[in-house]
Structure formats: C-alpha cells, structure tokens
Amino acid sequence: MNPILECKSLTKIYSGFTALSDVNLTxxxxxxxxxxxxxxxxxxxxxxLINGLLVPDSGSIQIEGKKPGVETKRIVSYLPxxxxxxxxxxxxxxxxxxxxxxxxFNPKKAYDMLTDLKIDPEKHLNTLSKGTKEKVQLIxxxxxxxxxxxxxxxxxxxxxxxxxxxxxxIINNYNENATVLISTHLIxxxxxxxxxxxxxxxxxxxxxSSVDDIRVAESKxxxxxxxxxxxx
Amino acid sequence: MLGKLMKHELNATLRLxxxxxxxxxxxxxxxxxxxxxxxxxxxxMFFTGILMFVQIVLIFAILIATVLIMIIRFYKNxxxxxxxxxxxxxxxxxxxxxxxxxxxxxxxxxSIVIVLSSLSITFLTADNAGLIINEIKNIPDRLSVTxxxxxxxLVIELILMILVGAVSNIMIVYASIAIGQLxxxxxxxxxIISYVVIYNAxxxxxxxxxxxxxxxxxxxxxxxxVLPQMFFPIIIAITLLxxxxxxxxxxxxxxxxxxLE
Numbered sequence: 075m076n077p078i079l080e081c082k083s084l085t086k087i088y089s090g091f092t093a094l095s096d097v098n099l100t101x102x103x104x105x106x107x108x109x110x111x112x113x114x115x116x117x118x119x120x121x122x123l124i125n126g127l128l129v130p131d132s133g134s135i136q137i138e139g140k141k142p143g144v145e146t147k148r149i150v151s152y153l154p155x156x157x158x159x160x161x162x163x164x165x166x167x168x169x170x171x172x173x174x175x176x177x178x179f180n181p182k183k184a185y186d187m188l189t190d191l192k193i194d195p196e197k198h199l200n201t202l203s204k205g206t207k208e209k210v211q212l213i214x215x216x217x218x219x220x221x222x223x224x225x226x227x228x229x230x231x232x233x234x235x236x237x238x239x240x241x242x243x244i245i246n247n248y249n250e251n252a253t254v255l256i257s258t259h260l261i262x263x264x265x266x267x268x269x270x271x272x273x274x275x276x277x278x279x280x281x282x283s284s285v286d287d288i289r290v291a292e293s294k295x296x297x298x299x300x301x302x303x304x305x306x
Numbered sequence: 307m308l309g310k311l312m313k314h315e316l317n318a319t320l321r322l323x324x325x326x327x328x329x330x331x332x333x334x335x336x337x338x339x340x341x342x343x344x345x346x347x348x349x350x351m352f353f354t355g356i357l358m359f360v361q362i363v364l365i366f367a368i369l370i371a372t373v374l375i376m377i378i379r380f381y382k383n384x385x386x387x388x389x390x391x392x393x394x395x396x397x398x399x400x401x402x403x404x405x406x407x408x409x410x411x412x413x414x415x416x417s418i419v420i421v422l423s424s425l426s427i428t429f430l431t432a433d434n435a436g437l438i439i440n441e442i443k444n445i446p447d448r449l450s451v452t453x454x455x456x457x458x459x460l461v462i463e464l465i466l467m468i469l470v471g472a473v474s475n476i477m478i479v480y481a482s483i484a485i486g487q488l489x490x491x492x493x494x495x496x497x498i499i500s501y502v503v504i505y506n507a508x509x510x511x512x513x514x515x516x517x518x519x520x521x522x523x524x525x526x527x528x529x530x531x532v533l534p535q536m537f538f539p540i541i542i543a544i545t546l547l548x549x550x551x552x553x554x555x556x557x558x559x560x561x562x563x564x565x566l567e
Contacts, residue, residue: 125394147396158390174310175395
C-alpha cells in the first residue's frame, strides 16, 4: 500500500522567495501529525501544494501514489486558514453543497456536530461570528470520511472551551486508515493528541519524529522543544 | 460534476437577478395600464413620467447587473477566499470555467428576453402587434432583395456572430481576471489593465484584418455574395479562435499558476 503522502525534494519559490526547499516527507496512514513551525516557515505552502492550489517548482508530491488532481481531491479533506464559504448561504445550504460534491461526506455527522456546538443550521453565514464560521468549516471538513485531513490552524480563532470539543472531534472522527495533518503554533493545546511532529524551519524539514521518541530522547514536551528549537 | 457546478452557479446568481426581473415585469404591467388610460393632465403626467422613468432605469439596471455579476462572480467565487473551496472540489478547471461561462450566457439571453418582454408588455397593443409581426415577416424578403439566395445563410451567420461574439467577450473578461491574479499586488487593477490592453490590441488586429479583407474584396463587383460567403465566415472563425485562445489562457493559469491570496 502506498503511503498516504510522499514528497520528494519538493521545492516552491514565490518570486524569488523560497517557501519550501527540498522537502522529503513520507506520511503513513492512521496517524495524527502536527506540522509545526513559526510564521512563514512554509506550513501553509505545503498544505496548498498537497491540495493542488499550488504547483511545485521542482520535486514531486503524491497522495496515495497520485499527483494532486481530481482523484486526490476526492480523498483529501482540507481546512484552509481562510473563511472560504460564501456569506450569503445558510449553514444548511453549505452542508447540502458539500453533500453534492463530496461522495464521502456524511450530512448526519455534520448536523450532529452543529447541534453539539449549538449552531442553528437555518442561519445565514453572514450573521455568524468569525469563530462560529470557523467551527462550521471544521465541522464540514471533519464530516467527510477522507483518507487525509489537512487542517491549517484549526483552532486559531476558536475559544478554549470549544477547542477541546474540536480536538475530540478530530480524534474521534477519523478512522484508522486516515491521517490527520494539523498545522498550528498553538502546540500546548494540541500536543496531547499528536502521534508525530514535523518541524518546519525556513522551508525545510528540520525534524520528523514520533512524539514518544521525542519525549524519551529529549525528556521534555513538544512545546518546550519547539520553544528551544525556534528560539528567537 | 459540471451539472452540479452549473446548478450551484444558477442558485448563486438567481437570487441577485430574479428580484430585478420581477420588479421590471411588475413595473411594465403598471405602466401598460397607465399608458392605456392616456392621461393628459399636468400633475398626473408628472407621475406617469416618473413611473416610465423607473422602468427605463430598471432595464438599464438589469443589463448592467448581468455583466457586473458575471465579472464579480468569477473573481469572488474562484479567485478570492471562496477559491479555496472551489479549487479543492473534485472537479477540473475546465468544468469550473465552463460552468461559469454557460450560466453567464444563459443570463445574458434571459436578460435580453426580459427586457424585450417588458417593452412588449407596456407598449404592445392589438394594432401595433400586427404591424411588428408584419415587419418581422418581411425581413427575409428584404434581405433577399439585396443578398439573393444568401439571405438564410446571412441570418444564421448573424445569429452565430452574436453568440460567438458573446462567448469570446466573456472569455476575454475571464482571461483578464485570471491574468490579474498572477500579480502579487493590486490584482484587481492588473485585471482591469489586462482587459483594456487585450481589448484594444484585438480591435487593432481586427481593423487590420478588415482592411486586408476589403483589399481582397475591392474590385469584386459581387459584393452581396462576398459578405455572407467569405467575409462573415472569416469574422466568425477569427472570433471563435480568439475565444478559444483566451479560454486556454484562463485554464492554463488555473492549472499551473494559481496564486490565491
């Protein structure tokens, strides 16, 4: 079986600025992986490349052995850091939209989570706060039975009380064959759910290891290791 | 998937245009009754004048809104934050462009039909309806006088020219927006400048083509045969190729050079 994600000397340059340089990465199935790094280290660029929103300048990227395209978009569920839902739509309409386009979308799951977070499906998105919109997007993305979830700062704009619910949602909603890739700099909040971490620094992978190995080898938390490695 | 994209596109645009359509048709009905009352009194004429004015404003609003919605929708849905959703749907870039193109064309036609209906509702009476129908019936005869047997070809060519011209113009707008997003700053301004440059360049090229063609045509006494048999087909072919070219530019940018903020 192919690894869920394989990058080989992946490089992306934006008008002279190297966002990612020579990234080699293989992600296995059934893992929750933290993509950690300071602002501008290339986290979002990597997620955009995986989702076909950018094309690499050199190197290759493969999801289940396929280049990003229509086939991979079926099995990758992506939460960008943007609010990408059209404001004029009702929550129930965006649920319908996802149901229309993604075969692996489970509307019942979405409605259950909306109820748990007390979000009225009949409300228009432009009447919701920014944090609530982010919750709606995360619910939609996690209601897909995908093989790879790419979550870009999923808890950034959400209050601490809802964070726990969201983290539980992430852990409980993926099956053993799926991998969750979470980009964040709120490490302390998310550390307890991670199986693996990837440290990105100036567009290069400086560390890719299992959380247990790091705890044994360094005898410190990921959060303190991060603070040490990326000390300004 | 193309069907689903078009369905969604239709929903997203219908909610903007339908209220305008309904308002115009409603105004047209009111004005029809007022028109038939044949009011001649000063103060009342002022009010009927205002009602007529509202109808005219609505007609322009619909025509302008149809074009503006095409432009804003393409930019906002594909190249602003909403693009993050649209470009990660399991569809290809051809389907994204074609769904927008087809629905825009559909609304252009509907808007024209609605405007014509509005005018008919207000002004059409039993008397002038007969006159207009007669005029329309006479068109083929009139054309035959000038163009002989070519009149049917000519009508088909004119319809084709309008359709192909509309598609080609929409594609120029789409390509300009796509080119604009290649810039890291001032994307909207870059789109507008791209459009102005492309539009003017095409006008110049077309002018040169017409000059060259007229050189060939000059000296040919049978002008009425040359128009439908050579001149118009060439214009249609050029317009079609232009549209295709800009379609490929747009698709190429979406596939290889997408640069969402």
